[in-house]
Amino acid sequence: MTENQRLNFLFNRQLQYLNSTEEKEEFILLMADPINEEQVKQLLNSYWEEFDENEFSPAVFLFGDGEKMLSKIQSENIYPLPKARRKPKLWIGIAAALAIMLFGASLFYLKQNAGLADTKAYIKPGSAGATLKLANGKTIKLSAAVNGELANEAGVTITKTTNGQLVYEIKGTTSPDQINTLSTSNGETYQVRLPDGSLVWLNSASSLSYSTALVQSGKRSVKLLGEAYFEIAKDTKHPFIVKTGNQEVEVLGTHFNVNAYDNESQAKTTLLEGSVKIKNKANQKIISPGEQATVTGDDISVEKVNTGYAVDWKNGVFRFTDKTLEAGMLEVARWYNVQVIYKRPELKNEILGGRISKYASITQVLKKMAITGAFRFTVKDREIIVE
Structure with a gap:
C-alpha cells in the first residue's frame, strides 16, 4: 500500500469513525504533511461531491458555529476549501469540521519538531x-x-x-x-x-x-x-x-x-x-x-x-515496540535507502515504542522514534546522524 493509498484508506475510515487511536495519529500526520496537500484537497472535494445530507452522521465531525470556525481556520491559512454548491449553511458546517481536522493536524505537525535537527530534508519512502x-x-x-x-x-x-x-x-x-x-x-x-x-x-x-x-x-x-x-x-x-x-x-x-x-x-x-x-x-x-x-x-x-x-512490514507499518534503536534504524535504513551514523554507540541500545506508516515522510518517522527525548537526529543528504 502506497502512502497515497494509505491516506485514502485512513480518510475513509475516519469518515466512518473507525480509526483506532494509533490510526488517528498516523492519519493526522499524513494530513498535515505538506507533501500530501494536493491529495487532501482532492479528498475533501471528492467527499463533498458524494455527500448526502440525509445520511450525514454528526458523530463523524466536531460541530459548533460553522461560520465562525470557518473564518478562524481560513485566517490561519489552512488549505482552501471547495466552494459550496448545495445548502450553504450545511456546507459551511461540514467544511469547517473537515478543516478543523486539518487545523488540528497542522498544529500537531508543528509540535513534533523535537528530536529532529534538520526538517528540510525530504527522503522518499520505498x-x-x-x-x-x-x-x-x-x-x-x-x-x-x-x-x-x-x-x-x-x-x-x-x-x-x-x-x-x-x-x-x-x-x-x-x-x-x-x-x-x-x-x-x-x-x-x-x-x-x-x-x-x-x-x-x-x-x-x-x-x-x-x-x-x-x-x-x-x-x-x-x-x-x-x-x-x-x-x-x-x-x-x-x-x-x-x-x-x-x-x-x-x-x-x-x-x-x-x-x-x-x-x-x-x-x-x-x-x-x-x-x-x-x-x-x-x-x-x-x-x-x-x-x-x-x-x-x-x-x-x-x-x-x-x-x-x-508481519507489520508487509502491511506497510514500522512497528518499533520493544525494539532497540539499532534494530529500528536498520529497518529505516533499508526502506529509505539511507546511511545511519551514531555519534554515541551506547544509543544503539535505547528502547523504542509505537508504530507508524512506512509511507510516512522520513521526518515523521524520525520524530516518532525520538519522542522519548533520549536522542535526536540530524538528516544530511542520505545520512541520518544519531546523537
Whole structure:
C-alpha cells in the first residue's frame, strides 16, 4: 500500500469513525504533511461531491458555529476549501469540521519538531520494485518492466500482473537446474507467486532464489537472504523448504515470516498458521501458531509472540515496540535507502515504542522514534546522524 493509498484508506475510515487511536495519529500526520496537500484537497472535494445530507452522521465531525470556525481556520491559512454548491449553511458546517481536522493536524505537525535537527530534508519512502535474474543470466528491472509476459524459459511462463505481482506458470517440461533469483534493493519490496501457487512477499534488501520447476529431489525448495513472508500452497507430497544462512524451515502448507539478514546476529521465524520445523546443524524445533523461533549460532529458542508485529512490514507499518534503536534504524535504513551514523554507540541500545506508516515522510518517522527525548537526529543528504 502506497502512502497515497494509505491516506485514502485512513480518510475513509475516519469518515466512518473507525480509526483506532494509533490510526488517528498516523492519519493526522499524513494530513498535515505538506507533501500530501494536493491529495487532501482532492479528498475533501471528492467527499463533498458524494455527500448526502440525509445520511450525514454528526458523530463523524466536531460541530459548533460553522461560520465562525470557518473564518478562524481560513485566517490561519489552512488549505482552501471547495466552494459550496448545495445548502450553504450545511456546507459551511461540514467544511469547517473537515478543516478543523486539518487545523488540528497542522498544529500537531508543528509540535513534533523535537528530536529532529534538520526538517528540510525530504527522503522518499520505498516502493514496489525488484530485479529478476533469469537462469540464462538476463536481468529484468521489474519496476520498469511493462505488464504482461516477461519471459518464457524451460517450460515456465513469467508474467508481471497489473498490480505488480510476479507470476510463474508451468506450461511445459521444466528443468530443476534453471535457477531464478528475485532480489530487492534498499527501498524496494515485491510479491511473487511461485509455480505451485505459493505467495511470497520480499522485504527490502532481500533475495529469493528458486528453481523454475520449484521441486527438487521431491521437495519444493527456495533460498532466502533477508526477510520474506510466505503463504505456502498445501502439497503433502512435496514439503516446502526455506533455506537461510544457518537454518532450514520446513512446512507443508502454512503462513509464516522469516527474518534472516546477514547483518543481524539472529534469524527469526514467526508462525501465523500451520506448523513448521526449524533446524540447523545442531538442533531442531517444531513451532506452533503464535510462536517465534530464534536461531543464534547453534541454539534455537522458542517463545510466544504477537505475530502481527512480525508481519507489520508487509502491511506497510514500522512497528518499533520493544525494539532497540539499532534494530529500528536498520529497518529505516533499508526502506529509505539511507546511511545511519551514531555519534554515541551506547544509543544503539535505547528502547523504542509505537508504530507508524512506512509511507510516512522520513521526518515523521524520525520524530516518532525520538519522542522519548533520549536522542535526536540530524538528516544530511542520505545520512541520518544519531546523537
